[in-house]
Amino acid sequence: MVLMTGDLGFGTSDDFTRNFPANRIINAGISEQNMMSAAVGVALSGKIVFVHSIANFATLRCLEQLRNSAAYPGANVKVVAIGAGVGYGAMGATHHATEDISVLRAIPSVSIFSPSDCEEARAATFAAAETPGCCYMRLSKGEPDLAALSQTADPAGDIFRARKICDGGSDTCVFATGAVVDVALEAAKAIGAPLFTFAVIKPIDENFIRGAARAYKTILTFEENQVQGGFGGAVCEIVAALRGDRASVRCIGFENTFAYRVGTREWILKEYGISAARAAQLCNKSQGE
Numbered sequence: 001m002v003l004m005t006g007d008l009g010f011g012t013s014d015d016f017t018r019n020f021p022a023n024r025i026i027n028a029g030i031s032e033q034n035m036m037s038a039a040v041g042v043a044l045s046g047k048i049v050f051v052h053s054i055a056n057f058a059t060l061r062c063l064e065q066l067r068n069s070a071a072y073p074g075a076n077v078k079v080v081a082i083g084a085g086v087g088y089g090a091m092g093a094t095h096h097a098t099e100d101i102s103v104l105r106a107i108p109s110v111s112i113f114s115p116s117d118c119e120e121a122r123a124a125t126f127a128a129a130e131t132p133g134c135c136y137m138r139l140s141k142g143e144p145d146l147a148a149l150s151q152t153a154d155p156a157g158d159i160f161r162a163r164k165i166c167d168g169g170s171d172t173c174v175f176a177t178g179a180v181v182d183v184a185l186e187a188a189k190a191i192g193a194p195l196f197t198f199a200v201i202k203p204i205d206e207n208f209i210r211g212a213a214r215a216y217k218t219i220l221t222f223e224e225n226q227v228q229g230g231f232g233g234a235v236c237e238i239v240a241a242l243r244g245d246r247a248s249v250r251c252i253g254f255e256n257t258f259a260y261r262v263g264t265r266e267w268i269l270k271e272y273g274i275s276a277a278r279a280a281q282l283c284n285k286s287q288g289e
Contacts, residue, residue, distance in 0.1 A: 001129070004039050006032045006053040008082070013052075032057045036065035036077070043075040048129055054088065055081035055097030055138055059104060066134070071110050074133040080125075084114075084138035084178060085224025089265040093258045097138070102229035104136050105202055112202040113137040114231070116181035117146040119156040120163070120199040127159045127200075140179035140224075141265075146197075149185055160200050162208040168194040171217040172283050175209075177201055177231045183269060184222035187279035193220070204234050213239045213246040220250050220279055224269070227251040250282040 003016055003025045017025055026042075028035035032053055039049045051058065058081045059066065070077040081097065088095035104110050111131050115121040121143060128135040146153045146165055153165045162175075165185060172193045176184035181197055188195035196212075198204060212219060219239070221232035232251030239249050252274055259268050269275065 001048045001050065002026065002042055004028055004035055004042075004049060004051045006030060006035050006051075006057065008052055008054070032061050033065050036062040036079075037069055039077050040065070040069040040073075040075045043070075043077050044073070048076045048078065050078045050080055052080045052082070054095065055084040055100055056095060059097065059100040059136070063103065066104075066110075067107050070134040071107050074109060076133065078128045078135045078137065081136065081138045083141050085140060085180065086259055086265050086268045087141040087179075089259075089268050090262050092262050093260070096259055098225050098254045098259070100136070100138060101201060101223065101225040101231055102233070105229060105234065109133050110202065111135040111200070113159075113199060114177040114201050115139070115143065115156075115159075115199045116176065116178055116197040117143045117156075119147070120159065120197065123156045123159040124199055138178060143179045144182040146181065146185075149182065150195075156199065160203065160205065162196040162198055162205045165195040165197055168192050172220060173212055173216045173218075174220045174222065174279070175212075175231075175235060176222040178224050180222050180224040180269070180274060183274060183276065184220075184279075187220070187222070187276035190276045191280055191283050193283075198231065201231050201234060204238070206238050209235055209238045210242060213242055216247045218250060218283060219247045220252060220282060222274065222279075223251075223253040224274065225253050227253040227255055252278055252282070 007030045039051045043049045084097050086096050113124040115124045150166045170192045174188040174193050174195045177198045223231040236249050
């Protein structure tokens, strides 16, 4: 196993450096496209390569290398992206990653991991290492502690299955992926709905989604990504294929917009309607239909 980084660090890789030989970590500098190509070469020589960079640089800047060099031959390149969504809030759209899920979902043979807390992130790391081919794992800049936020949260067992975070008695259920689960939990508690996280978006837990679509009237999805083609889009594709009575799906995320107005991550999410208030509004609308 080899770690490659695009001039990131500042202590984040110190433990790895102390515990493994120097030739197991490569700093490629601020040269993400070259780093991705080099990672593929190392992977094709028989290594599992974890590539670490800021989310938009690791995906959008490296898209051609990620698609043609890593995904196409099925190279064991595991891209670990930090600052997903608007984790780098005040730095503006150049440092936001609000399209990465949508873009990578469309690339064949790329597995997408989107853990919501440290427990899921740990499980996703082992799962990515054991999953053949190209994987993408998006992290924020400080995932919430779900065990502290919800005493009823299930442990992160099978990372490829939906995980229950809280119970609820309404005819609405809430799905979330990534660090935005803290907002989703606030929404779920406000409307009395159960909340489930999806740490893996591709391949997604289709059987669970089908069951929920039969059991509930409305499914609300939360993501720190564009709703077009993202996590909510994946849920919609599965629900739309069902025959007969099924839940309506309401997607909460960025709606065909950049975060033109910048500030802290928390401020941006509220400013662009990724909030419990928006969930309540959508839930009331669906109840009235």
